[in-house]
Amino acid sequence: THFGFETVSEEEKGGKVYQVFESVAKKYDVMNDMMSLGIHRAWKDLLLKKMHPLPGTQLLDVAGGTGDIAFRFLRYVEAQHQRKRKRQLRAQQNLSWEEIAKKYQHEEDPLGGSLVIVCDINREMLKVGQQKALDQGHTAGLAWVLGDAEELPFDDDKFDVYTIAFGIRNVTHIDRALQEAHRVLKPGGRFLCLEFSQVNDPLISRLYDLYSFQVIPVIGEVIAGDWKSYQYLVESIRKFPNQEEFKEMIEAAGFQKVTYESLTSGIVAIHSGFKL
Ligand code: SAM
Numbered sequence: 501t502h503f504g505f506e507t508v509s510e511e512e513k514g515g516k517v518y519q520v521f522e523s524v525a526k527k528y529d530v531m532n533d534m535m536s537l538g539i540h541r542a543w544k545d546l547l548l549k550k551m552h553p554l555p556g557t558q559l560l561d562v563a564g565g566t567g568d569i570a571f572r573f574l575r576y577v578e579a580q581h582q583r584k585r586k587r588q589l590r591a592q593q594n595l596s597w598e599e600i601a602k603k604y605q606h607e608e609d610p611l612g613g614s615l616v617i618v619c620d621i622n623r624e625m626l627k628v629g630q631q632k633a634l635d636q637g638h639t640a641g642l643a644w645v646l647g648d649a650e651e652l653p654f655d656d657d658k659f660d661v662y663t664i665a666f667g668i669r670n671v672t673h674i675d676r677a678l679q680e681a682h683r684v685l686k687p688g689g690r691f692l693c694l695e696f697s698q699v700n701d702p703l704i705s706r707l708y709d710l711y712s713f714q715v716i717p718v719i720g721e722v723i724a725g726d727w728k729s730y731q732y733l734v735e736s737i738r739k740f741p742n743q744e745e746f747k748e749m750i751e752a753a754g755f756q757k758v759t760y761e762s763l764t765s766g767i768v769a770i771h772s773g774f775k776l
C-alpha cells in the first residue's frame with residue numbers, strides 16, 4: 501500500500517487481526533489512553549449518552565474487547581435504576597432521603613434486570629476484560645462470550661441494543677457483521693457503532709495525518725515494543741469507509757432511520773440505526 505505496508509488478502513486479514521489484538525491485549529487500555537490522549541473515554545461516554553439505556557436493557561457489545569463499553573453501560577443503568585427507585589419510593593411514601601437510602605440498600609438487583617454480553621473473537625482481550633471486571637467489582641449483569649461478529653453465537657431477535665466500538669473496521673466482511681447485528685436485534689432494537697471516520701477539516705486532517713503516521717507507530721514501539729500492530733491500526737483506520745458510505749452499508753443491511761454524528765472534526769463518528 502502507499503503507506504509501505506504489506507497488502508493482505510481477505511483470508512489473511514482475520515489471522516492478522518487476531519495476532520494484533522493478542523499481542524496488544526495486556527497493554528491495550530494504557531495504549532488507548534496514550535494514543536488518543538484520553539479522548540477515547542469521552543467518545544465512549546457520548547456513545548452511552550446517545551444510547552441512554554433504561555434499566556432492563558439487554559445489550560450486546562460486539563468486539564467488546566476489554567469491556568470499556570460494558571462497564572460504562574453497567575454504571576449508567578445502575579445510576580438510572582437508582583434514580584427510578586428513589587422517585588418511586590418518594591412518590592409512594594413521604595420518606596426522608598436517609599430513609600430512602602436505607603430502604604434502597606435492600607434492593608436486590610441494582611441493575612433492574614439489565615444485562616450486557618461482551619462478545620469478542622479474541623480470548624486474550626476477553627481475559628483482560630474479565631480481570632478488570634473483578635478488579636472494578638462488576639460481577640452482576642455481565643457475561644463474556646467468545647464469538648465472531650460475522651457469525652454471532654446468538655438466536656434471532658434477542659437484544660435491545662447492539663454496540664460495536666472501534667471493532668467493525670477489524671472485521672473481514674463488514675456487510676456480514678451488519679447483517680448479523682440486524683438478525684440478533686429485537687424488532688425496535690437499536691444498532692450503535694463508534695468508529696474512526698473521515699476528518700472534515702483540512703487543517704485538522706493534516707495534523708491528524710502527521711500524528712497517525714509519525715507518532716502512533718513510535719508510541720507503539722516505545723511503550724508496547726510493537727511497531728507493526730500500531731502500523732496496522734493506522735492503516736485500518738484509513739481504509740474504513742467515510743460517514744456517508746458507512747451509512748449506506750448500514751441501510752443495505754436492513755436498518756432504518758440511519759443517522760450519524762461526527763465527533764472531534766470527524767476523527768470518529770457514531771452511527772445509529774433501528775431494526776423496525
Ligand atoms: N470495543 C473495545 C473498545 O472500544 O475499547 C475494543 C476495541 S479493539 C480496537 C477491537 C476488538 O475487535 C478487539 O478486541 C478484537 O479482538 C475484536 N475483533 C476483531 N475482529 C472481530 C470479529 N470478527 N468478531 C468479534 N470481535 C472482533
